[in-house]
Amino acid sequence: TIGPNSQLAGKSxxxxxxxxxxxxxxxxxxxxxxxxxxxxxxxxxxEIGDTMVVVGSARNIKMLERIAR
Numbered sequence: 405t406i407g408p409n410s411q412l413a414g415k416s417x418x419x420x421x422x423x424x425x426x427x428x429x430x431x432x433x434x435x436x437x438x439x440x441x442x443x444x445x446x447x448x449x450x451e452i453g454d455t456m457v458v459v460g461s462a463r464n465i466k467m468l469e470r471i472a473r
Contacts, residue, residue, distance in 0.1 A: 406454045407473040418446040426468050428460035 406413050412420050422428055433441040436453040450456075456472070458465060 408452050410472050412450045413452045417448045426464040428458045431457045
């Protein structure tokens with residue numbers, strides 16, 4: 405879940421570098437209010453309160469979790 409101090413908040417998927425830096429695939433972003441964005445596009449905005457479902461190595465997921473807080 406994207407926290408209020410996350411360096412990802414306010415960035416688009418492409419700006420976040422999640423795929424390039426962490427080698428993770430974002431399957432879905434659950435927006436506050438339960439809206440779901442499946443297979444988010446490069447210009448999808450990451451916002452505070454978003455919850456991401458990702459696939460990748462446990463190590464890389466942990467690294468993403470640290471910057472998402």
